[in-house]
Structure formats: structure tokens, C-alpha cells
Amino acid sequence: MSTSQLEKFQDEVEIPDGVTITLNKHMLSFVGPLGKTHKNFRSIPVNIEITDGKVLLKAIGDRKKDYAILHTARSIIRNICEGLIDGYTIKMKVVYAHFPITVKVEGKKILIENFQGERAARITHIVGNTKVIPKGEDVILTGEVWTDITQTAANIELKTKVKNKDHRVFLDGVYAFEKKKGLEK
Known part of the structure; x- marks a missing residue:
């Protein structure tokens, strides 16, 4: 060489x-x-x-x-x-047609309640040092490590994936709509 x-x-x-x-x-x-x-x-x-x-x-x-x-x-x-x-921020939007979805944070767990009228909450975990802040229809993820923040966002999206129904009609879920450098307050 x-x-x-x-x-x-x-x-x-x-x-x-x-x-x-x-x-x-x-x-x-x-x-x-x-x-x-x-x-x-x-x-x-x-x-x-x-x-x-x-x-x-x-x-x-x-x-x-x-x-x-x-x-x-x-x-x-x-x-x-x-x-x-600088830090990183991902904004996610809670989307629902009939049953209002609520997102709550308890320690290192994220609870997604009333998804498609389900009684039990769907639970996913926060990866690393990511901070998750639910604000009404938005969920804001901030932190220093990009891989941890994106993995947490992916975990949330996967937990709200619609199964056994036409995903073009049933659009309920939590979806990322903005990714940027810098911390959101």
C-alpha cells in the first residue's frame, strides 16, 4: 500500500x-x-x-x-x-382521531395512555440521560447524546404503531416532526 x-x-x-x-x-x-x-x-x-x-x-x-x-x-x-x-431536541406530535392519547413520564418510563381506547397504558423506556417533557399535544425530547434521544423517540413511535388495522386509515400515534440542534426549554 x-x-x-x-x-x-x-x-x-x-x-x-x-x-x-x-x-x-x-x-x-x-x-x-x-x-x-x-x-x-x-x-x-x-x-x-x-x-x-x-x-x-x-x-x-x-x-x-x-x-x-x-x-x-x-x-x-x-x-x-x-x-x-449545544444539545439536541426532537419534537413529537400526539395524533388521534377519537380516543384522546395522553403521554406521562414516571421516572425512566414513558406511559402512553388511552391509545385506541386501551385500558392498560403502553410503557416504553427512556434511553440514557434524555429528558422527556409532555406539553399538551407535543412531546419534547432533549439531551446531549444524539443516539440516546433518537432511540427514545423511536421507542415511543414503535409503541404507538397500529397493528391489525389499515395504517392509512388509523393514523393514531406519536410522531416526530422536528429534529434540531440546541435545547428547547
Whole structure:
């Protein structure tokens, strides 16, 4: 392999001001203005080093798959750094035709009550450090880690999926309608 091809299999991420990153074996710990979090890179085959304000990433192999994994790791680190500075917000809308759906939060659980007239509440869990705020017909999810917020939103949508009926007619559910950078109050 030529040196230009080898350079292709390494990348670096600038650490923004206000964010500190520490490496302990495969665990990266992030501390920023909005809080702190950590990410385990044990299952991601990438060599990680931290030197003078940069995170250096090197792929283990030299195949196309290793190149893709390298850039996935870069995106994960970049998104966590941006989230610790700005935060992320997802807005979801509660939609119903006949039975009014209510969304409540109890600890780390989200209760979706009266979905299609059901007596028992549908229960889903909050992932990570995500804050869920029900406001009337809207549900606002905020936090620092993008993957945790989107997984929580996906859990809510999946719990309100209509089964055994025509989904073009029965449109009840909780749906994401806005995703943005920055915290919503």
C-alpha cells in the first residue's frame, strides 16, 4: 500500500473548546458545559489516541469496511462533542382521531395512555440521560447524546404503531416532526 492509501485509514477529530475527553482503555469519557457522558468503543475496531486537542483514529485493517467503521467512530465522537456544547431536541406530535392519547413520564418510563381506547397504558423506556417533557399535544425530547434521544423517540413511535388495522386509515400515534440542534426549554 502506498502512503496516501495508508493516510486514508486514519482520521482526527478536533476537540472543541469547553469539552474535555479522557481515554481509559476502550472507554471515552466526555465532559462539557451541558454535562458529562461516556462511550464504549470496545466493539468498534478502531485505535484511539488523544494528543494536544485532537482525537486520532486509526483503522485496524485496510479494507473498505474498516474505512467505513473509522468514519462511523469519527461521527460518534463529533456528535457527542456537539451535543455537550449545544444539545439536541426532537419534537413529537400526539395524533388521534377519537380516543384522546395522553403521554406521562414516571421516572425512566414513558406511559402512553388511552391509545385506541386501551385500558392498560403502553410503557416504553427512556434511553440514557434524555429528558422527556409532555406539553399538551407535543412531546419534547432533549439531551446531549444524539443516539440516546433518537432511540427514545423511536421507542415511543414503535409503541404507538397500529397493528391489525389499515395504517392509512388509523393514523393514531406519536410522531416526530422536528429534529434540531440546541435545547428547547
